[in-house]
Amino acid sequence: MSSLQSHILPLLYDPRETLYIKPGGELGAQGDPNLIGIIPPIAPGNFGSKSFRKEFGLRYAYIGGAMVGGISSRAMCVALADMGSVGIFGASGLNPAVIEGEIEKLKDELLPGQTFGSCLIHTPQDPSWEEKVVEIYLKSGVTLIEASAFMQISPSLVRYRLSGLTTTPDGTIVAPNRVIAKVSRLELAKRFFSPPPPKIVQEALNRGWITEREASLAPRVPMAQDLTAEADSGGHTDFRPALSLWPSAARLADEYTAKHDYRQPLRVGAAGGLGTPLALLAAQDMGMSYFVTGSINQCCQESGLSEEAKILLGKAGQTDVSPAPAADMFELGSKIQVLKYGTLFAPRANKLAELYRQCQTLADIPPEEAKNLEEKIFRKPISVIWEETRTFFKERDPATLEKALANPKLQMALVFRWYLGQASRWAISGLTDRRTDWCVFCGPSLGAFNEWVSGTIYEDPANRRVADLAGLLLHGAAVIKRLSLARDLGLLPDDCYFNLSPPSPEELANFF
Numbered sequence: 403m404s405s406l407q408s409h410i411l412p413l414l415y416d417p418r419e420t421l422y423i424k425p426g427g428e429l430g431a432q433g434d435p436n437l438i439g440i441i442p443p444i445a446p447g448n449f450g451s452k453s454f455r456k457e458f459g460l461r462y463a464y465i466g467g468a469m470v471g472g473i474s475s476r477a478m479c480v481a482l483a484d485m486g487s488v489g490i491f492g493a494s495g496l497n498p499a500v501i502e503g504e505i506e507k508l509k510d511e512l513l514p515g516q517t518f519g520s521c522l523i524h525t526p527q528d529p530s531w532e533e534k535v536v537e538i539y540l541k542s543g544v545t546l547i548e549a550s551a552f553m554q555i556s557p558s559l560v561r562y563r564l565s566g567l568t569t570t571p572d573g574t575i576v577a578p579n580r581v582i583a584k585v586s587r588l589e590l591a592k593r594f595f596s597p598p599p600p601k602i603v604q605e606a607l608n609r610g611w612i613t614e615r616e617a618s619l620a621p622r623v624p625m626a627q628d629l630t631a632e633a634d635s636g637g638h639t640d641f642r643p644a645l646s647l648w649p650s651a652a653r654l655a656d657e658y659t660a661k662h663d664y665r666q667p668l669r670v671g672a673a674g675g676l677g678t679p680l681a682l683l684a685a686q687d688m689g690m691s692y693f694v695t696g697s698i699n700q701c702c703q704e705s706g707l708s709e710e711a712k713i714l715l716g717k718a719g720q721t722d723v724s725p726a727p728a729a730d731m732f733e734l735g736s737k738i739q740v741l742k743y744g745t746l747f748a749p750r751a752n753k754l755a756e757l758y759r760q761c762q763t764l765a766d767i768p769p770e771e772a773k774n775l776e777e778k779i780f781r782k783p784i785s786v787i788w789e790e791t792r793t794f795f796k797e798r799d800p801a802t803l804e805k806a807l808a809n810p811k812l813q814m815a816l817v818f819r820w821y822l823g824q825a826s827r828w829a830i831s832g833l834t835d836r837r838t839d840w841c842v843f844c845g846p847s848l849g850a851f852n853e854w855v856s857g858t859i860y861e862d863p864a865n866r867r868v869a870d871l872a873g874l875l876l877h878g879a880a881v882i883k884r885l886s887l888a889r890d891l892g893l894l895p896d897d898c899y900f901n902l903s904p905p906s907p908e909e910l911a912n913f914f
């Protein structure tokens with residue numbers, strides 16, 4: 403390191419300082435005629451969109467995204483709210499009664515003015531489930547939802563968005579229920595950036611879910627003011643590259659704002675791959691309005707995942723993840739991304755998908771394969787699993803059971819989905835006897851984070867807290883922005899990389 407770098411680097415690392423630079427890298431003062439440049443303070447609180455932060459009452463445009471089955475827990479939402487960002491409660495996969503109880507507790511735990519959201523997952527195979535969850539959200543005053551896995555706009559989603567829609571005396575539309583849509587494809591983004599489809603508005607009206615007045619205002623609001631463009635991520639993913647997805651989604655936001663003449667411009671947030679400050683800065687520099695993380699948060703103390711599974715996650719590298727079939731959209735061939743380090747879930751689940759493609763009924767499965775399934779994967783006879791599945795669907799979704807009784811291929815799908823669904827629960831509860839079957843959603847961002855913090859206090863998941871991780875990414879992005887400006891001024895070598903060591907929690911606390 404040159405003497406120039408050794409005197410300038412510590413100053414760059416504090417993003418609050420303004421640096422007045424003279425020739426040769428000497429520091430000057432404001433107004434000095436010899437200045438060759440200024441490195442301004444970079445405040446993480448200015449990252450993302452101002453209107454987004456204002457609307458949601460946030461200091462930071464940072465979201466801890468939903469994680470199924472309460473993995474993004476109440477504790478996670480509270481920790482993120484305390485630092486001035488927002489957490490989305492992982493309601494997907496939970497029973498409506500549990501969701502209702504958790505939401506009520508969460509509301510009690512948050513301070514007045516703090517923000518939280520909850521997940522609404524699309525369940526086209528069982529619309530009544532979505533209806534129940536929306537009813538809970540409306541009753542409990544949940545005014546922010548993350549809408550995930552929607553292939554089309556559903557009546558329940560329209561009901562949520564339009565309920566309470568009104569105007570101020572100057573004609574400005576007020577939509578109390580905010581939807582952050584999460585998509586990976588532009589054709590779906592178009593649906594969310596458009597007003598609710600008139601046919602579905604009519605259906606919601608016919609069902610008495612919305613008033614005439616709310617229906618009449620529908621053409622003036624987008625289904626979602628905010629849309630998270632989710633690149634290659636943990637969980638359900640299309641494996642889309644962030645570098646091409648984010649700019650396309652941003653272009654679409656401008657196009658649809660103009661097309662529908664919305665007063666408030668549509669906003670796009672970035673998700674997928676945010677595991678280091680450099681990644682967050684890339685999203686910021688691409689103009690993203692907010693930043694969503696998932697995989698890194700799952701390995702934090704506040705996450706609802708078992709401690710044993712967090713230890714595995716803490717050791718994962720970027721390539722220790724693999725595609726696997728999704729339990730909820732198995733028949734459609736949808737994929738999730740899961741951890742492959744320390745578990746055999748991915749190859750086993752992929753085997754099930756292969757058998758599903760090859761066979762028409764459970765009886766078609768070749769005897770050797772069936773034996774392997776029963777002994778190694780299911781550890782139960784297929785007939786027993788079918789009985790359990792039947793009992794479950796009789797209670798939860800009799801219509802699907804009826805279809806399955808008449809359709810052996812669906813029967814096979816339900817049996818396979820038993821394994822795919824249980825495997826997530828085994829990981830969440832930390833069932834050691836089933837460790838080799840644990841299904842742990844995870845994207846490459848976690849490996850990137852692990853690599854970055856290797857050898858520091860954060861290497862151990864026991865020392866990871868969601869708010870600290872948010873702070874590490876935001877603060878680091880601010881510092882790197884300054885390093886980049888310093889490189890442009892010739893203060894750092896042209897070919898230097900922005901390899902920043904993470905500050906300790908105490909140092910970090912100084913900045914937040």
Ligand SMILES: Cc1cc2nc3c(=O)[nH]c(=O)nc-3n(C[C@H](O)[C@H](O)[C@H](O)COP(=O)(O)O)c2cc1C
Nearest residue numbers: 467468469470550635636637674675696697843847
């Ligand atoms: C364990 C886990 C569970 C997830 N569950 C959900 C979910 O239920 N609903 C949802 O919208 N997104 C879910 N996601 C996606 C995250 O909210 C977030 O968008 C994504 O993880 C961001 O990409 P990253 O994994 O690279 O950080 C999940 C992600 C993980 C890692």
